[in-house]
Amino acid sequence: EAQVTQNPRYLITVTGKKLTVTCSQNMNHEYMSWYRQDPGLGLRQIYYSMNVEVTDKGDVPEGYKVSRKEKRNFPLILESPSPNQTSLYFCASRAYTNQPQHFGDGTRLSIL
Amino acid sequence: GQNIDQPTEMTATEGAIVQINCTYQTSGFNGLFWYQQHAGEAPTFLSYNVLDGLEEKGRFSSFLSRSKGYSYLLLKELQMKDSASYLCAVRGGGGGADGLTFGKGTHLIIQP
Numbered sequence: 390e391a392q393v394t395q396n397p398r399y400l401i402t403v404t405g406k407k408l409t410v411t412c413s414q415n416m417n418h419e420y421m422s423w424y425r426q427d428p429g430l431g432l433r434q435i436y437y438s439m440n441v442e443v444t445d446k447g448d449v450p451e452g453y454k455v456s457r458k459e460k461r462n463f464p465l466i467l468e469s470p471s472p473n474q475t476s477l478y479f480c481a482s483r484a485y486t487n488q489p490q491h492f493g494d495g496t497r498l499s500i501l
Numbered sequence: 502g503q504n505i506d507q508p509t510e511m512t513a514t515e516g517a518i519v520q521i522n523c524t525y526q527t528s529g530f531n532g533l534f535w536y537q538q539h540a541g542e543a544p545t546f547l548s549y550n551v552l553d554g555l556e557e558k559g560r561f562s563s564f565l566s567r568s569k570g571y572s573y574l575l576l577k578e579l580q581m582k583d584s585a586s587y588l589c590a591v592r593g594g595g596g597g598a599d600g601l602t603f604g605k606g607t608h609l610i611i612q613p
Contacts, residue, residue: 424603431605432544432588479543486592487532489546490601 391416395480395493402470403501410465410496412480420483421463422447422490423455425476432479438463470500503527505604507589512610513579521574521607527593531600535563535574536588538606544588547574576609584611 393414402408414421423435424447434447438457452474454466463482467474477497481490504526513519525533532551536544548556550565550572562575574587586606593600 422601429605432590432603434601477541487549487551489534489536489549490544492543492545494543495541 391491393480393482393491393493395478395496397496398494399497401499401501404471405469408467408470408498410467410478410480410498412463412465412493413461414463414480414482414491415461416482416484416491417460418482418484418491419460420485421457422481423453423463423465424479424481425449425474426479426495427476435465435478467498470498472500474498475500503591503593503602505589505591505602507587507604507607509605510608510610512612513576515579515581515611515613517579518575518577519579519609521576521587521589521609523572523574523589523604525570525572525589525591525593525604527570527591527602529593529600530567531592533563533565533572534590534592534601535561535572536590538586538588540585547587579611581611581613583609585609 396411419440422437424432426432433449436455438444480493483490506524535547538544548563555564560577565572586608588606589604
């Protein structure tokens with residue numbers, strides 16, 4: 390089954406404790422993205438990758454890092470999480486420019 | 502910059518028809534997407550328009566006018582399961598790293 394898998398689905402942690410949210414896709418897609426979704430603000434792109442070892446900042450990259458060492462994986466790293474990073478996070482992948490995004494099920498992060 | 506406007510909330514009756522509008526101002530245009538998102542779940546792809554006109558897919562249709570910077574999503578024979586948020590997303594020449602900007606979404610409430 391074609392899918393984008395994120396882990397964990399839910400996480401409650403404390404300020405400053407490094408965390409990684411994993412994302413993996415099995416569709417051999419070139420493009421992968423991370424978004425955060427907040428009430429009243431909609432989906433905002435954090436980072437984007439168009440292929441292995443190629444990443445670029447989205448609209449809200451501050452406080453986040455990503456890597457793309459393999460085509461299928463695109464982890465999101467919060468080196469020193471802060472409460473304003475409490476949000477619902479989605480990973481997405483797509484094949485080409487005019488193809489739709491396939492989204493993971495989301496990760497709900499709470500930073501205390 | 503990129504700007505996408507959608508109504509925040511709409512209410513409609515089961516069995517009726519509803520039209521959700523989206524207007525956009527973007528630097529460049531390379532396609533418009535509509536997604537459906539149930540509360541707490543991932544967005545799922547509904548439709549894609551890149552040329553002017555109407556695209557029909559079963560109960561859902563989407564219309565685009567590039568000269569007016571305008572699109573709408575038409576839902577017919579509404580069912581209770583259509584209660585969800587509907588996201589308009591435009592791929593322009595700027596915005597996020599891959600040029601895809603999401604509107605804040607329209608929360609559609611279906612009443613019996």
